[in-house]
Amino acid sequence: MEDNTKLSLDEEEIYHIALWMPNWIGDVILSLPALQSLRTRFPGTRITAIVRAPSDELLSGCPAVDSVIQFPRKKGDGYVKQCNYARGLRKYRFDLGIIFPNSLHSAMMMKLAGARFRVGYSTDARWPFLTHTLPVTKKERKTSYRVNYFHNILSPLNPDPVSSHYDPMWKQEDGVDTEETLFKVGVDNNGFLVTLHPGTSKPERAWHVERFGILCQKLIKQHRMKIVLLGTQKERPLLKKISEFCPAGMTTIVPELNLHEITQLIAVSRLFIGNDSGMMHLASLVGTPVVGIFGPGHPETTGPFLASEKHETVTRNYPCSPCRQRFFNECKPSPHHKPYCLEDISVKDVSEAVERIVKRLQLR
Structure with a gap:
């Protein structure tokens, strides 16, 4: 398989970035330093996170994200229903999709959502659904610190080095005292x-x-x-x-x-x-x-x-x-x-x- 991690992106054509977020709330939190780097790299670009509940509540306070879409993947939802929902996301006109999970499902959904460029690890035989694949070993999947693992997905975009801490501007704005x-x-x-x-x-x-x-x-x-x-x-x-x-x-x-x-x-x-x-x-x-x-x-x-x-x-x-x-x-x-x-x-x-x-x- 061709290593396409070095493919260049025309940054002037990147107006809207979609993030397919991890499934578990702990992993979502550990991916936040990557989001901070992405925001620094693309300060004027709209960034939308696609995520399962209840992590949508969490991301509503994230300064690196402009909008949050809850992907309603419920137990018992059929494949056709999920595909139709993903196709419905095409109205947002995503230019770049970043896929944090390793699953085949997440890469397929991002392709169906219409993102022109799609970046993720070359796991689970999902390379046909990605435009920028990153090779990763089984050992790296198992033992890499998750903050670094998620941040490395951004490497084709030449991001800033990973932060040493969470963004202090992260906050909750729900009006609850x-x-x-x-x-x-x-x-x-x-x-x-x-x-x-x-x-x-x-x-x-x-x-x-x-x-x-x-x-x-x-x-x-x-x-x-x-x-x-x-x-x-x-x-x-x-x-x-x-x-x-x-x-x-x-x-x-x-x-x-x-x-x-x-x-x-x-x-x-x-x-x-x-x-x-x-x-x-x-x-x-x-x-x-x-x-x-x-x-x-x-x-x-x-x-x-x-x-x-x-x-x-x-x-x-x-x-x-x-x-x-x-x-x-x-x-x-x-x-x-x-x-x-x-x-x-x-x-x-x-x-x-x-x-x-x-x-x-x-x-x-």
Whole structure:
């Protein structure tokens, strides 16, 4: 196959850029430095992000993006329906399409959307749908830090080097006051407010609920932390179980919030504790210090994009990590049905990470 990564673009003909964004909110956040570079490279060009919910809420506050289109890919949607929707995007007259996911589907959809130039990695035999392909090895796909991996997709455009931090101008403009959100949650911003998120997209990726409970009990006793337990409606039984380990009045189970409200809550927290998840990356985005627990994932691949002094990651560094997370085809589960990379992380491991960051940043 011909290497066409060096094909030139006539920049004077690029009036509208479409971004086919990653599927998961954590990956969307890790792609934001690439968007910052793209905006610097094309300051006067219209940039539209095509993304699945709820990440459309997140991108509404991104200064690198002019408009957001929600791609309504729902469970059960047929191939024909998705193709018809993509064809409907041709009315936007995209000149350049940048495809962040590795999937064949995303490249096909961008071609159907009518973008004249289409840039992406040469994965999943999708090169017929791209005009600018970037070769990538299996090792790079597996182990590259996602911020760098996404930024490298822009290399045919000669972008600025990747930023060392998220854009400080990133903001939410939905008219919701932070005090209103805190009132809705039932907490105030006085004292050592900590947001703890025990959930993940797959239960096998989540640290033990009981260990989160013991950790909270210990941190409340040592630091008088006020712990806000964040999760979905489906995760409420888990949050309740964690709260039962703790003294009355020292934990609050968060009601159903939208993404803007969750962002505000995390932003005013002194510390975020949680698994390798989208919420951990949301904390990084707003600059809240992070303690992240990594099992099947690895911090060198999907760790927080924060200054080193503002985060601690807990991992066993097993040689199989990061894995493809096809539980449990490639490893045996523990008696508690967890991969051993998570099973072997103790309460002591996480509490010591919390102590290090509390002492280093003098959090209280």
